[in-house]
Amino acid sequence: MKIFKNNLKQVTGMLILALLSNQAFAENGIFEINQDCALLGCFSGDSAGFPVTISETGSYQLTSDLSVTDLNQGGIDVTANDVRVNLNLNGHSIKGVATCAQDANGIVTSCDSGNGVGINGDVADYIKIENGFVSGFPGIGVSVRTNAYIKNMDVSFNGSIGIYGDIYTTAFRGQNLKTIGNAGTGIVAPKGSILQDVISQRNGFSGVFTEDGSVLSSISAKINGQSGITISADSLLEYGSSENNGSRSTSDAGQGILGNSNSLVIESTSSSNFGAGIEILTAAGSYGSIGHSYMKGNYTGGASPAWPGVIQIEGNFCETNTTCP
Amino acid sequence: MLNLTRNMFILIVLLVSNASFANPPSFQIDPDCVASGCFAGDNPGFPVELTKSGVYVLTGNLVLNAVNTAAISGSNNYITLDLNGFSIIGAAQCQGAPVTGCSTSSTATGVDLSASGNIVKNGMIIGFGSGIQIGKSGRVEDMYVKGNSGTGINCYDDCEIENVTSTENLLQGILCQHDCLLQSVIMTYNGGNGARGSSVRAYYVVSSWNGVAGIDFGLDNTLTAVVTRHNAAHGLSLGSGAISRVISTSNAGAALDTQNNSDLIVHDSVLVKSAAGVTINGTGFNQTGNNQCDTDLVCP
Numbered sequence: 001m002k003i004f005k006n007n008l009k010q011v012t013g014m015l016i017l018a019l020l021s022n023q024a025f026a027e028n029g030i031f032e033i034n035q036d037c038a039l040l041g042c043f044s045g046d047s048a049g050f051p052v053t054i055s056e057t058g059s060y061q062l063t064s065d066l067s068v069t070d071l072n073q074g075g076i077d078v079t080a081n082d083v084r085v086n087l088n089l090n091g092h093s094i095k096g097v098a099t100c101a102q103d104a105n106g107i108v109t110s111c112d113s114g115n116g117v118g119i120n121g122d123v124a125d126y127i128k129i130e131n132g133f134v135s136g137f138p139g140i141g142v143s144v145r146t147n148a149y150i151k152n153m154d155v156s157f158n159g160s161i162g163i164y165g166d167i168y169t170t171a172f173r174g175q176n177l178k179t180i181g182n183a184g185t186g187i188v189a190p191k192g193s194i195l196q197d198v199i200s201q202r203n204g205f206s207g208v209f210t211e212d213g214s215v216l217s218s219i220s221a222k223i224n225g226q227s228g229i230t231i232s233a234d235s236l237l238e239y240g241s242s243e244n245n246g247s248r249s250t251s252d253a254g255q256g257i258l259g260n261s262n263s264l265v266i267e268s269t270s271s272s273n274f275g276a277g278i279e280i281l282t283a284a285g286s287y288g289s290i291g292h293s294y295m296k297g298n299y300t301g302g303a304s305p306a307w308p309g310v311i312q313i314e315g316n317f318c319e320t321n322t323t324c325p
Numbered sequence: 326m327l328n329l330t331r332n333m334f335i336l337i338v339l340l341v342s343n344a345s346f347a348n349p350p351s352f353q354i355d356p357d358c359v360a361s362g363c364f365a366g367d368n369p370g371f372p373v374e375l376t377k378s379g380v381y382v383l384t385g386n387l388v389l390n391a392v393n394t395a396a397i398s399g400s401n402n403y404i405t406l407d408l409n410g411f412s413i414i415g416a417a418q419c420q421g422a423p424v425t426g427c428s429t430s431s432t433a434t435g436v437d438l439s440a441s442g443n444i445v446k447n448g449m450i451i452g453f454g455s456g457i458q459i460g461k462s463g464r465v466e467d468m469y470v471k472g473n474s475g476t477g478i479n480c481y482d483d484c485e486i487e488n489v490t491s492t493e494n495l496l497q498g499i500l501c502q503h504d505c506l507l508q509s510v511i512m513t514y515n516g517g518n519g520a521r522g523s524s525v526r527a528y529y530v531v532s533s534w535n536g537v538a539g540i541d542f543g544l545d546n547t548l549t550a551v552v553t554r555h556n557a558a559h560g561l562s563l564g565s566g567a568i569s570r571v572i573s574t575s576n577a578g579a580a581l582d583t584q585n586n587s588d589l590i591v592h593d594s595v596l597v598k599s600a601a602g603v604t605i606n607g608t609g610f611n612q613t614g615n616n617q618c619d620t621d622l623v624c625p
Contacts, residue, residue, distance in 0.1 A: 192513060289617045
C-alpha cells in the first residue's frame with residue numbers, strides 16, 4: 001500500500017506537470033485573463049480587482065467569463081499606447097451588472113448609472129478585439145481609437161454607445177458585429193473606416209454612425225431610437241437594411257438611412273421609419289447619390305420631400321412609383 | 326496495484342503524446358530562443374531562419390535594436406508564419422502624416438518569405454525597411470504594417486492581402502506586383518502611394534491621406550467599394566479595367582486619372598475634384614452606369 005501511495009503521488013505529480021506543460025504549450029505565450037486572476041492581478045502592471053489593466057503590447061486571451069459587480073468598475077482597461085494589443089475573448093463574456101429600461105418598442109431608453117466601461121482602449125492604438133460578448137456596463141461597451149479592429153463581437157445592453165471608435169481618430173475596421181439594446185448609438189466609427197456585416201437593433205440613439213470617407217457593407221439597423229444608419233460625407237453604403245427606426249428621435253428626423261455630401265447609398269432597403277427612408281443632406285453646391293434602392297412606408301415618404309442635392313443612379317423604388325422625386 | 330499505477334502512467338504519457346499529435350506540427354519562435362537559434366537550421370541571432378515548410382508561431386514580441394537586420398526570413402515554399410497576436414518591432418523611425426522622412430532608416434525586411442505559397446498572419450510589423458515581402462501566391466491576413474522606411478507590404482504575383490492596415494510607411498503602403506487581391510484593406514498616411522500594382526482586384530478598400538496617389542494601378546484591374554480621399558496626388562490612377570461603387574474625393578490631383586488608356590469602365594461611382602484638382606485626368610473614360618462627377622450626373 002505504501003508503494004502504491006508513493007507511486008500515486010509520483011503519478012499525480014507527473015499528471016500535474018504534464019497538464020501544466022500542455023497548458024503552457026497551448027497558450028503559445030499568450031497572457032491569460034480570467035475571473036480568478038482578475039481578483040489577484042493577472043500579470044505585471046495589473047493590480048488586484050477590476051478592471052484588468054493591460055499596459056504592455058502583446059497577445060491576451062480570456063479563459064473564463066469576467067463578471068464585474070461594481071457599476072463604477074470596467075472589465076478591461078488597455079493603457080498600452082501606440083503599440084499593438086491583441087485581445088481574444090475566446091468565446092467568453094465580460095459582464096457588468098447594469099440593467100436597462102426599454103420602451104414599448106423594446107428600445108433601450110436608459111440603464112443604471114456608473115462609470116464602468118466594458119473594454120476601454122481609448123488611449124491605445126492598434127487594438128484588435130475579437131470573439132466574445134460585452135454587456136451590462138453603465139458606460140460604453142467597447143471604446144477604441146486609431147486603427148482598431150473589432151470582429152466577431154456582440155456588444156449589447158450597455159448604458160452608452162455600444163462600440164465607440166473615437167471620432168477624432170481614423171481607420172476603424174469592424175466585421176461581424178452585433179450591437180443590441182445599448183442606451184446610446186450602437187456603433188460609432190471614425191473617418192476612413194470599414195464596417196462589414198453589422199446588426200444593430202433597439203439602441204436608444206442611432207443604429208450605426210460613421211464619419212467621413214468610410215465603406216459600409218451589409219448593415220442592418222432596426223428599431224433604433226433615432227436614425228438607422230448615418231454615413232457622413234464621401235462614404236459608401238451598400239446592402240444596407242433599415243426598418244422601424246426613429247420613434248425616439250430628437251436630434252435627427254429618424255431617417256432610415258441618412259447620408260451626406262458625396263455619399264453613395266446603393267442596393268439598400270429602407271422601410272417603415274419615422275423619418276425619410278433615405279435622405280442625403282448635402283452642402284450647397286454638392287450632391288449625393290442613391291441607386292438601386294427600395295424605400296417604402298416611411299413617415300415622410302421615400303426620401304426627404306425636396307430631395308435636396310440628390311442624384312439618382314438608376315433603378316430606385318420610392319413608395320408607389322418607381323420614379324423617385 | 327503497482328501495475329495499475331504503471332498503466333496509469335502509460336495512459337497519461339499516451340494522452341499527452343496524443344494531444345501533441347492532434348495539433349498540426351508547428352515550430353515556436355520564442356524571443357528567448359533567438360539568441361541561440363530556435364530550431365535546426367536557424368543560426369543564432371536575427372534573422373530567425375525558417376528552413377522548412379510548416380507552421381511557425383510567435384510566442385512573444387520580437388524586438389530588434391539593430392537597424393539593418395531582418396527579423397524573420399525563409400526561402401522555402403508553404404510556410405505559415407502566425408504572429409499569434411504579437412508584434413515584430415524594428416528600429417526604424419519615420420515621421421510625418423503622411424510620412425515625409427525617417428530619422429532612422431533600415432535596409433532590412435521585417436519578414437521576408439519570398440518563395441511561393443507562404444502566409445503571414447495575425448500580428449503587427451513595425452520599423453523595418455520593408456515590412457513584409459511575400460512571394461508568389463502568398464497571403465497576408467489580419468496584419469498591421471506600420472512605420473517602415475520602405476514599402477509596407479511587397480507582394481509578388483497572385484498574392485492575397487486581406488484584413489490588413491498598412492500605414493505610415495515611407496514608400497507605398499502596399500506594392501502588388503501582378504494579379505493580387507486586396508480585400509478589407511486600409512492604407513493611410515504612407516509617404517508614397519497607398520497601393521501600386523497591376524491586375525489588382527480590390528474590394529472594401531480605404532486609401533486616404535497618402536503622400537502620392539491613393540491607388541496607382543496599371544492595366545486590368547477590378548475595383549468595387551473603394552474610397553480614396555485627401556491623397557497628395559490622384560485619388561485613383563488606373564490604366565484599364567472596371568470600377569464600381571468607388572468614391573474619390575478631395576484629392577490634390579484628379580479624382581480619376583485614366584493614364585490615357587481607352588479601356589476603363591466606370592459605373593455607380595462618385596468622382597469629385599478638390600478645389601485645386603480636376604475630376605478626370607486623361608482620355609478613355611467609358612461609363613456604363615450613372616456616375617456622379619463633381620456637380621454633374623453625366624460625367625465628361
